[in-house]
Amino acid sequence: MKIKSFLKMVAILVLIITLIPCSNFEQRAEAFSNQVIRQGAVGDDVLELQSRLQYLGFYNGKIDGVFGWGTYWALRNFQYEFGLKVDGLAGQETKAKLAKASQYHEDHVKKQIKEGNKFTHYGGTNINKQGGSKAPAKNQSGAQGNNQSGGQAKEKPSAQGNQNGQSGAKGNNAAPQQNNNKPSKVTAANTPNGFSQNDIQLMANAVYGEARGEPYEGQVAVAAVILNRLESATFPNTVSGVIFEPLAFTAVADGQIWLTPNEGAKKAVLDAINGMDPTGDALYYFNPDTATSSWIWGRPQIKKIGKHIFCK
């Protein structure tokens, strides 16, 4: 009996020991998921893309998991240097070349991100020395020079048109499968031009305080009114100025603006910033059940969304 159970234990141990490197190996071997990575994308694939580009010295920015302009130029330089089609899209061919030419220390990158450290991922340097919170290593001048010269090349004037044309062929419906159970957190996010994350948060607070019981488009509408006021000559020119204008919003007056907004409110704000205006350019709105001011009733009304009437 005892020997049997002991054997069992040993068997399990052996299994575990052999499985660990195995699973590790599998992760390493499979570079990227199937998706074509385009500018604006966020996620694990972008982390890998940035890391690999940095490994080769093309990318000197922060590895943050957001495919921004820095990554875009780095990718194009890479494509140019490696004789690929220069389109700024990480398609299958580009990814394969990149995976072949570089290494990706996923554990290192994920660990550093998780710990919130400043880190780099250059090749030719001991990866373990590129973490911690110290400033990025400065020993990559050769690689940087390489990067600069790559960009001198003449490139097609309209990259976007180019993308449109050929992406049909590359269109790949495969889902970007996540090789981990949960996607790791990226440390940065896209923000619409002209607004900071904090502006968005402030607006989400106002929207939630003002319209949390409203249908989704009613929340977008409240956010749109704030934006319309920003543009209007008769209101302050900053998000905080509009929101905190005395008597402008009841949620500000009674402190409901400081409730914690839900995700819906934030999405509504993003939609409004991205150009959705369900109100038809309204500057005011009121709840007909609670509004006592005769002045507000006198404003020309545009439409009703949920409980709110929106007016000029």
Place this chain on the structure above:
Amino acid sequence: MLRGILITVLALGVAGAAFWGYQEHQEKNAILQNAENNYQRAFHDLSFQMDLLNDKIGTSLAMNSRSSLSPALAEVWKITSQAHNDVGQLPLTLVPFNKTEEFLSNVGDFAYKTAVRDLDKEPLTDKEYGQLKSLYQESAKIQNDLRQVQHMVLENRLTWMDVELALATEGAPKDNTIIDGFKTVEKTVESYSETEFGAGMVTMKNQDENFQYLKGNKIDKKEAEKIAKKWAKPKDGVEIKVTENGEGSDYGFFSVYLEDKKNKTHSSMDITKKGGYPIWYLSSRDVKKQRISLNDAAEKAIAFLKENDFEDLDLFESAQYENMGVFTFVGTKGDVRIYPDAMRVKVALDNGDIVGFSAEDYLKSHHEREIPKPSISAEEAKKKVNPNVKIMEEGQGVILNDLSKEVFCYEFIGVLGDDTYRIYINADSGMEEKVEKLDNAEQIYEDVV
């Protein structure tokens, strides 16, 4: 004995309550005073800025040398923005004070427009000089009215808290010296008609073309419903409600509301009466975990626009916000991008559905344009770009410049340091019309310990 104890306890209780009440009262007063002081500061500041504004316009009138006129006008511009800021801090939202604020921003626009101009090449015209003169007179009147209110406030120790209370509790503004004073100011400005600003001012205003370029016949409710069905592709059993716009709207539209009771989602959209064009579309569906890539979503967005007969559009920007992809398209004519004709499509990254769409800018500005022949070559334009910027891409585009005018430009995308810039050089005059710094991703400050 027991009674004695009871009395002492009660007496202590009363004394304690009184003390607590007194403290609360004190605190409340301190807070009220604090708020009042903030209002007072904004108000007196406003009146000071108006004094300054009047002074500065006055001195700029007397100036002859161009070199001193530009800074003086820039100063006027600065003062108007500060005054505007002060107004925004006063509880006047429910008092009709729009005209005064509009006046301020008009003065600011006028000052800006003339201050940034090369006055050596293009001196003030007689008309502009006349405008400046009338602005001077007008600002003098406003200054006078405001001083009067200020005097009354100081003399009678009027408080802004009273104004706020009057406005907040009653809703309709009651008789209140300060409110009345501001109404007088408003009347003064109103009598000064907008026409005095001349035609030049119109372009500075927020362009509100009210879909003037739309073609097609007026549609009715039935047709609106049909169009909505074509766009939103509702499943069976979806309730559709169509309502007309209210009377306050500048243009006619139908609002369509599609409710899917079974799946507890709904979507809504507005459709113009003229021609039946969709202005925006929004679905409230909960988007699940990302399953398709941003690139595939872009394909879906392009296919969607093609399917709905939008032509000559270029995918301009793509961005992922969590599990949403937002794509901005701009119009094209040949190789020239028409930036005012912008359109946005929002794609859910779980199944590739179109969950949002906004064509307001596109519908408002899209029309047949004549693209002029550039009078300078691309090489010449390139020389106008800061030599430190490394140019990566170039093209041509029509943009709205600072003065909200459409101009035809050479477009350069370049890199300086770690930042990417979009630079527009006027294809006619070679002027640098616009330089945009393209945002990098912003760091998330949460959980960054």
